[in-house]
Each structure stands twice: as C-alpha cells, then as structure tokens.
Amino acid sequence: MRSHDREEMEARVREALGSLDPISMSETERSDLRRAVWSEIRSAAPAPEPAPVPWRHRLVGAVAVLAVVVGGVAMLDGASGDGDADALFALSADEGSATTVVAAEDGDDRSTEDFRGGAVEQPETHQYSNGGGQEADPISIPPDLTAMLRRSAETLRTGGFTPLTAPLVDCPARDELEGLTPFATVTVGDTDYQAWKPDGEEVGPDTTITFVDPGTCEVVASE
C-alpha cells in the first residue's frame, strides 16, 4: 500500500470510528458499579486486627489490677486460711505474668510502632470487619492516625494535594498555629484534617506540616 493511500485509508477509518456515539454509563449503572466494587472489596477483606492498646493503658490497667490484688491479700492476711491465700496467690501470679508482659513491651516502644506501621501497610485489615455478620462501617477510624498522617505529609511535600476550596472551621487563636497557614486537607477515615505549613513557605521536602482536627482545632500531628 502506498504511503498516501495508507494515510487516506487510516484517516477514513478514524473518521468512521469518530462518528460513533460516545459511550457512558447511566447514573444508576455508576451507582451500582461503585456499590458493587466496595461490596466486593469489603467481603474479601479479612477481619481487622484489633487496634493495639497503647502500652500506657495496659500498664495502668495492670497496676490497677495489682493494687486490687495486693489490697485483697492485705485484707485477708490476718484472717484467711491457706486455701484463700493459695487462690489469691494463683490470681496474683497470673496478673504478675500480665504485668511482666506489659513491662517487656514497655521497654520496646519501637516494636509497637512497627506493629502499628505493619497494620497500616495492610489497610484492608483495619478498614473493614466481616466478623460476626456485623455490618461494617467503611469509614471507621484508622488504627494509627499518626503513621497515616506521616505518610500524608510525605505525599503533600511532593505536591500531591488538592488546594483548599472549602472554608475552614473558624478555630480560635492557638499558640501552636501561630505563624502557620492552612493549605490542604487530608482525609483520613471520615475526618478531613487540615494541613498547615509555615507562613510564606512553599511546601517542599523539608517543610514541617501540622495536621489540625477541624472539629476540635487541636493539633493532632506535626510531621
């Protein structure tokens, strides 16, 4: 085929194809599509790992239990027989082991951070629940807000953000927001956190980004 003839042929083919009506989905089809996609994603997600209890909470709980046990032992010290003391000893031994576990974790915060980081790597494990037949709320609070905001900060520094369009919550003046300017929002779970940067500074690789909860106007993270 000569070059000229080929070009003509291809032009006519493109013209013919261009005459076809554009294809799009109806609104119903779009809604059904999105619903089906999320339904499939949720149904395939494994049950989420329970959010790790911060070690401080575990320690406080263990101390409280220990205090009760110690108090109980002191009360019975002068009056109880061996049976009761043995039972209490068994109970305190169990609680002691729990305390020991807490202490071990207490000494290694990094492992807890890694665990939380690992959970973030598998978002499906914490975003959905299909256990017990309960209806899952897909917009549940993520297990590690700090880690997710840290990653969001990295994305924001590379320019990956949509500039603010909606009016901000009118936050009262706070010391920690002085000298800062809001420039974007980051959605984590069902919250649109405001991202603030230093006044007059362009967002760059070294920019410190401060995340503010729009509901409380409190700083939740500074990355």
Added chain:
Amino acid sequence: MTTSHQEEFALLARAAEGDHDAFTRVMKTHEDRIFAVCMRMLADREAALDVTQETFITAFRKAHQFKGNSAVGTWLYRIAVNNCYDHLRRNKRKPADSLPEHFDQADPFATEAVEASAHRKEIEEALASLPKEYRAAVILADMEGMSLPEVAQALGVPVGTVKSRLFRGRRMLAERLGEPNG
C-alpha cells in the same frame, strides 16, 4: 510527571493506605472511560459493566504496586484490557461471525465511500469483528486518543508492535467497511 499525574498518583497512594475517598475520586475520574473501552472491546453492556467492576476491584487491591511509571489512567486501561482479554477467552467469542451484511467478499476493494453516520451499526460490528489485540490497539489509539507510547504501556507491548497492530486493525476495518485498500 505533570501536575494532574502527580495529583492522581497521590490519590492512588492514599488509596493504597486505605483512603476510600481517594479511591472513589479515582473511580469517578476514570469509570466512564474504562467502561467505554470495555464496551468497545466486548460489545456487550452487561459484560462491560462486569469487567469494569473487576478492573476497579483489581486496581484497589494493587494500588500499592503502582509506581507512577505511567499515568493512572494508562495503568487502569491496562488492567481493563487484560480483563477484557480474559473475558473473551472465557467466553470464546468468535468475532469473525459478526461481519456486516453489506460486506461483499467478491469485491473487497469497493471504492464507494462510507457515510459514518449512516453505518454506525456496521462500524460497531466491524470493530467487534477484529482480533482482540488489533481491536484494543485501535480503540485506545483511535477512540481514546492515546499516544503510541501510552498504548504500548497499556497493552504491555513495544511501540513497534502497537504500530503493526494499528495498521493491520485499521486495514481490516477499512476492508470490512468497504473502504478502498490502496
């Protein structure tokens, strides 16, 4: 990477971290185009809706693998085309059975020009009759307006292969639409 590509890359990165709103935004941006490609590939609305659904489910699950080496749309097209290929394989369609009625095998080089508006059905049938690899190249390049490198990325083949498939696909279309073949 252009600004819009950066924004989409960021959205997909957030989706990979479990940000459903971000993934929904990606879906809304591309769902009609992905559906259109599936519809042209499969010529069946129900099948196209199913494959479109499969495409976005796959995209969500593999969002963490997207490295930004192509546009998000190109990446989605690749998933969609592969899913269309799988669907066609599973259903063992024989597109050659759907040649337009007016196709005259005794005179493949008819010089009568085709009025596109009057022969939309024949055009669609002719497109559906192409081998799936040629059809995909023609759809992405001539109907979705993608560049040759973008089509190559979407199909996972070299640019030279895209050129070859485009030429052959267009020539087959021309023959089946009664276009002069030179």
